Amino acid sequence: MFQRMIDGISASTGTTLRLTSLAAAAALALFITTAFLCAAVFILVLQNYGPVQACLAGAGMFFLLTLAAAGSYIAYKRETEKRARQAAERAARSAAQSVLTDPMLIATGLQIVRAIGVKRLLPILAIGGVALGIMASRAGAQTPEEDVSPEPAE
Structure with a gap:
């Protein structure tokens, strides 16, 4: 088993070396x-x-x-x-x-809903959803700035 793996690696290495040598010879001839x-x-x-x-x-x-x-x-x-x-x-x-x-996350969420109560949790979730929407819209609107090196001080 190991011998076949070693033979495969040896054959692929030999082939790669031959192809690289041919590519180098072609590049030299082109130059x-x-x-x-x-x-x-x-x-x-x-x-x-x-x-x-x-x-x-x-x-x-x-x-x-x-x-x-x-x-x-x-x-x-x-x-x-x-x-x-x-x-x-x-x-x-x-x-x-x-x-x-994730089942663990869903189970934890259900336990939190049971402990706090749906009537108290709805306003919190609504505010969290609005905040998440604002954050997502800001992240999508931002573009990466190009690196601008400062001018050297005189």
């Missing part, structure tokens, strides 16, 4: 290809327009590449935050549902 393409474009612009224009063209290409990478990173980060918020909301809803369906 070298990109370097030669950039050099070819640089030489072409250098021969036709001069060194300053060639350097500016190269800087412009890499600036556009940087903008594209930054845009995709920001989009990915927003999507990840959105998924995390949705997961937290689902967890909060399920936690609230599990608390309300």
